[in-house]
Amino acid sequence: MKQILILGAGLSSSSLIRYLLNNAEEQQWFIHLCDQDIEIAQKKINKHSHGEAHSFNALDPEVRRPWIEKSDIVISMLPARFHVEVAKDCINLKTNLITPSYVSPEMQALSAEAEKAGIIIMNEIGVDPGIDHMSAMRVLDQIHAKGGKMHIFESFCGGLVAPESDDNPWNYKFTWNPRNVVLAGQGGAAKFIQENKYKYIPYHKLFRRTEIINIEGYGLFEGYANRDSLSYRDVYGLHDIPTIYRGTLRRKGFSRAWDVFVQLGCTDDSYVLEGSENMTNRDFINSFLPYNENDSVELKLRHYLKIDLDDTLWDKLVWLDIFDCKKKIGLKNATPAQILQHILEDKWSLHDDDKDMIVMYHKFVYVHNNEFHEETSEMVNIGENQTFTSMSNTVGLPVGICTKLMLNNAIERKGVLRPIYKEIYNPILDELEEHNIKFIEKKINPPRLYSNDQPWS
Secondary structure, X not given: OEEEEXXXXXXXXXXXXXXXXXXXXXXXXXXXXXXOXXXXXXXXXXXXXXXXXXXXXXXXXHHHHHHHHOOOEEEEOOOHHHHHHHHHHHHHHOOEEEOOOOOOHHHHOOHHHXXXXXXXXXXXXXXXXXXXXXXXXXXXXXXXXXXXXXXXXXXXXXXXXXXXXXXXXXXXXXXXXXXXXHOOOOOOOEEEEEOOEEXXXXXXHHHHOEEEEEEOOOEEEEXXXXXXXXXXXXXXXXXXXXXXXXXXXXXXXXXXXXHHHHHHOOXXXXXXXXXXXXXXXXXXXXXXXXXXXXXXHHHHHHHHHOOOOOOOHHHHHHHOOOOOOOOEOOOOOOOHHHHHHHXXXXXXXXXXXXXXXXXXXXXXXXXXXXXXXXXXXXXXXXXXXXXXXXXXXXXXXXXXXXXXXXXXXXXXXXXXXXXXXXXXXXXXXXXXXXXXXXXXXXEEXXXXXXXXXXXXX
């Protein structure tokens, strides 16, 4: 019986664990689930005959290594910063490893050692990164196989609230780590290439440079640029492509309203606000505005950011209770970003019966037989409930299916890998369709023209 070790039983692991347990008897697997909270691990194993919950410190190499040594494969659902140390143990013990996280430079540096050890270290096998790679590469490989030359590649993904649970003017709720949402886009300019011209969007302009996208049956979305689109030229083998752009999806109107907080400085995480524990929501907003004893906070904010009286953006701000003079922040020595997150969690949290939604969209423009062609690929998936969310399904199911492929020796490549090869992405995408994670691919005839009319050109 093959032994599977899962490190971490957090929210994103629920669907993975369910998939592995559901297939354990047929595939002859036994699943060892480790988490610091034994009750969480026990609940997810649910007394299954092919699973066992454990509690040990997965960050301690002396404790971790004996578990890795007796496993056929390790799945690390730990925070990304811990994957490299786990990978080093797996190389020494010749045990395959899967993580859903991005390949860091430190992880990539282990590829030759992993290949020499004869093991696979599979990364970026969640949703984004993961399903985005696989769905894009399937179409890209088809285009290249018929002799097409790529001219434009765009890719967008967003974790959003499902339409039936969308009940606020922002059309948004937290479906993933709130801190990541508040800090999104920071750490350097977004960079991409447009018609062979390098383009850069600094953080303070990021949410005012968006592209509008219509997803059939779900309406209008807007995409803002991810930090680095250029690195995907190498990942996807698109070294000479004139235009490549990756972004994050939100509902139309979100980004302009979010930009209010960016311009005020509310998303800054680099310093603390004195007396933050005694601030009210209103005090917090006022702390970024000029002093004027005669004007209200609302009036100062409107004047500072030139917001008209009839602007629907104002409804979004008021709904968040940011002008409330009674709600205390209650966080000591908090940064602006931490306080904003605290305010938003009070308003953007999912209710018990809410569902989340993942939306993904790719656009391909290529030249074939001296003519331009355009194709799109769209995927919308809605979660089941607050345990088996769309985020959990789209992260956990690719990891689970890839685990099956690796344990059945269906992947011959060794080293540090991404799921960008046909022998990996085809079986995973095919099985994902059985779980209602399916892409709809369309040919656009005639292809639209792309020039300087793009909002980010």
